[in-house]
Amino acid sequence: MIKKINGMQLEKQYGGKTVLSCSLQVDSDGIFCIIGPNGSGKSTLLRIISLLEKPDSGELVIADHSQSFVNPFENLNLRRKIVLVSSHSRLFHDTVFNNVVYGLKLRKKDHRNLREQVERTVKMVGLTHKINTIATDLSSGEQQRTAIARALVLDPDVLFLDEPTVSLDPENTKLIENLILDWNKKEGKTIVLVTHSLFQAQTLSDFIIFMYQGKIVELSETKNFFRAPRTELGQQFISGKIY
Amino acid sequence: MSFIEESFFKAFSLIFSVNTELFQIIRTSLAVSGTAMILALLVSAGLIYLLEFRKFPGKTLLITLINTLMGLPPVVVGLLLYLLLSRSGPLGVLELLYTPTAMIFAQAILATPIITGLSFAAIRSADPAIKLAALSLGATEFQATCRLVLELRYSILASVVAGLGRLMAEVGAVLMVGGNIAGYTRMMTTSIVMEADKGDFELAIALGIILLLIAFTINGALHFLQKRT
Numbered sequence: 001m002i003k004k005i006n007g008m009q010l011e012k013q014y015g016g017k018t019v020l021s022c023s024l025q026v027d028s029d030g031i032f033c034i035i036g037p038n039g040s041g042k043s044t045l046l047r048i049i050s051l052l053e054k055p056d057s058g059e060l061v062i063a064d065h066s067q068s069f070v071n072p073f074e075n076l077n078l079r080r081k082i083v084l085v086s087s088h089s090r091l092f093h094d095t096v097f098n099n100v101v102y103g104l105k106l107r108k109k110d111h112r113n114l115r116e117q118v119e120r121t122v123k124m125v126g127l128t129h130k131i132n133t134i135a136t137d138l139s140s141g142e143q144q145r146t147a148i149a150r151a152l153v154l155d156p157d158v159l160f161l162d163e164p165t166v167s168l169d170p171e172n173t174k175l176i177e178n179l180i181l182d183w184n185k186k187e188g189k190t191i192v193l194v195t196h197s198l199f200q201a202q203t204l205s206d207f208i209i210f211m212y213q214g215k216i217v218e219l220s221e222t223k224n225f226f227r228a229p230r231t232e233l234g235q236q237f238i239s240g241k242i243y
Numbered sequence: 244m245s246f247i248e249e250s251f252f253k254a255f256s257l258i259f260s261v262n263t264e265l266f267q268i269i270r271t272s273l274a275v276s277g278t279a280m281i282l283a284l285l286v287s288a289g290l291i292y293l294l295e296f297r298k299f300p301g302k303t304l305l306i307t308l309i310n311t312l313m314g315l316p317p318v319v320v321g322l323l324l325y326l327l328l329s330r331s332g333p334l335g336v337l338e339l340l341y342t343p344t345a346m347i348f349a350q351a352i353l354a355t356p357i358i359t360g361l362s363f364a365a366i367r368s369a370d371p372a373i374k375l376a377a378l379s380l381g382a383t384e385f386q387a388t389c390r391l392v393l394e395l396r397y398s399i400l401a402s403v404v405a406g407l408g409r410l411m412a413e414v415g416a417v418l419m420v421g422g423n424i425a426g427y428t429r430m431m432t433t434s435i436v437m438e439a440d441k442g443d444f445e446l447a448i449a450l451g452i453i454l455l456l457i458a459f460t461i462n463g464a465l466h467f468l469q470k471r472t
Contacts, residue, residue: 052379080381090372093394102390103380150380 002081002157002190003027003063005049010058012044020044020055022216026158030206031184031191033222035198037243041214042194043162049192050084050160051075080107083156087163089147091135096127096146099135103154121153125179141172148179159183161193165200177204198238202226210234212242253445254452264425265449272430275343275417276410279350283406286351287358294363295388306363312356320352321419328420341422346430349416354406361402365395397469404465411454 004027012020020041026032026049034042047053049060054073062069062078072078083103091099100118109117122131125145130138135146144164151159161180165173181204184191195201201208201222208225210218210233218225218234229235236242257265293299294306326332328340339345366388373394377387392399414432421428423437431450438447 050379052375076381076383083381084379086372086375086379088372090370090376092373092376092390102377106381106386154380 001064002078003065004061004068005158005190006061006063007045007049007055008059008061010045010048010055010060012041012048012053012055018214020048020214022211022214023058024049024209024216024219026190026192028207029184029188029190031180031193031204032207032209033201033205034192034194034209034211035196035201035237036211036217037237039213040211042211044214045211046084046160046162046192046194050082050158051079052084080154081157082160083151083154083158084160084162085147085151085164087166088140089144089150091138091143091146091150093134093136095132096122096135096138096149097131099146100150100153103150107154117153121149124152125149126175141168141175144168144172144176145179148176152179152183155187156189158190158192161191163194163196166196173200180204198226210237212237250444250448254448257445257449258452262449265446265453267426268429268431268434268450269453271343271428272411272432275346275430276350276407279347279354279410280403280407282347282351283354283358283410284403286355287362287406290355290359291363291366295366296384309356309360309363313360315353315356317349317353317413317415318419320349321416324349324352324416324420340420341424341428343421343428345420346417346428349420350410350413353413353416354410357409358402358406361405362395362399365398365402366391369395400465400468404461407461408458411457 004025006027007022007024009023010020011018019039022041022045024045034045036042044053048055051060051062051073054071060071060073062072069075069078092102097118100122101114104114104117119128119131122128125148127138127142127145127149130142135143138146148164164180165176168176177200180191180193183189193204195204205222208218208220208222209216210225210229210231212233217231218229220230225234226238229238233242290305290309294302324345325340327334328337328345329335330340339348369391374387374391377390378384382390412432414436417428417430418433418436421430421433423429423433429437431454435447435450435454438444438450
């Protein structure tokens with residue numbers, strides 16, 4: 001079980017421009033929301049701490065109950081304890097069932113229970129009636145719910161979500177938010193979420209990670225951040241002066 | 244009855260009378276092209292693996308070479324293979340000239356760049372989110388690429404069909420290295436050229452019809468496969 005994610009002086013450049021330069025520690029099983037204006041490095045940070053992209057420099061330490069792994073980007077076992085769901089997740093051109101079962105098959109889980117596990121998760125996201133439908137033919141809300149099911153069925157230690165409700169209608173947004181909250185409550189595992197919606201950050205998260213121009217400006221409890229941000233930038237962001 | 248009508252009538256008679264010579268030619272063509280196709284697929288799979296997963300000097304040069312060879316003139320392949328396999332050539336000792344094996348090599352050389360080039364281009368231009376999705380669900384780089392190939396199955400199948408089309412329609416190279424020997428290296432395309440040259444159009448037309456039918460069947464199968472999946 002992953003207990004801690006510690007990023008030290010992580011740096012990432014694209015085309016000679018530094019888009020990320022920060023340190024971060026995630027060591028609680030709550031919901032962390034990464035917020036900040038466009039281009040502040042939120043998604044880059046998420047891809048790095050979810051082991052999908054290497055930083056140009058710095059150190060990423062992931063610790064479970066017994067040992068710490070430094071820059072474990074090639075550690076498949078560790079990678080399989082972490083799942084990232086992107087905004088507009090790209091589903092495979094296959095049925096909902098086959099999309100959801102994909103990660104389980106990679107982990108060579110007991111094949112007798114696969115169907116049951118998949119059906120249970122698909123039911124949880126309210127898509128039982130669409131289980132044999134080609135996933136790419138679903139509406140965008142249903143596709144995103146399939147993507148969430150594809151992640152939740154794997155029961156990850158840490159779930160990363162990159163703007164999971166962007167451009168969804170209010171009904172699907174609410175459904176996905178409830179799924180996230182229920183899963184966190186039931187499983188007690190860490191969720192790190194990038195969002196542009198301050199309302200979502202306020203209602204979903206326990207902690208806020210506020211980023212600006214590739215740096216983490218604040219990491220504090222959600223209620224404290226929204227009541228009284230410690231920094232001038234945080235205040236300006238909440239009041240909509242920077243976006 | 245006009246000359247063309249008469250030729251077509253005789254051609255259909257040949258097909259329906261199960262003419263031994265005709266079916267021998269079809270058998271040789273299918274065996275040579277089928278084997279060449281398998282060889283080209285294996286080499287293409289190896290090349291795509293190399294290009295996708297391995298870093299080596301000259302990789303860009305290899306990609307450029309493959310793309311250039313996609314338009315390789317068959318007679319040039321025929322000429323090069325002829326020089327290599329002829330008695331005084333470096334591979335003359337193998338005694339492969341004027342054998343089906345030489346024709347298989349010629350066809351495989353022609354089809355491989357097409358299959359490799361088009362498939363690799365499809366993989367490279369694919370939505371990177373497909374691979375990222377597989378990786379984020381715990382796939383290894385190889386498993387993610389396999390998933391990507393599965394997602395691109397129509398484009399890759401189309402490149403295989405393009406390669407097969409090149410094989411089936413090929414004349415120049417197989418004529419040079421196969422020699423068009425009756426009952427041994429005579430193929431549909433080389434027979435069509437020879438029979439038309441002799442003025443015996445019925446066999447040429449019969450073979451043309453069969454070639455078209457084969458092309459139609461392959462494309463029909465691909466279309467069926469696309470609809471089914």
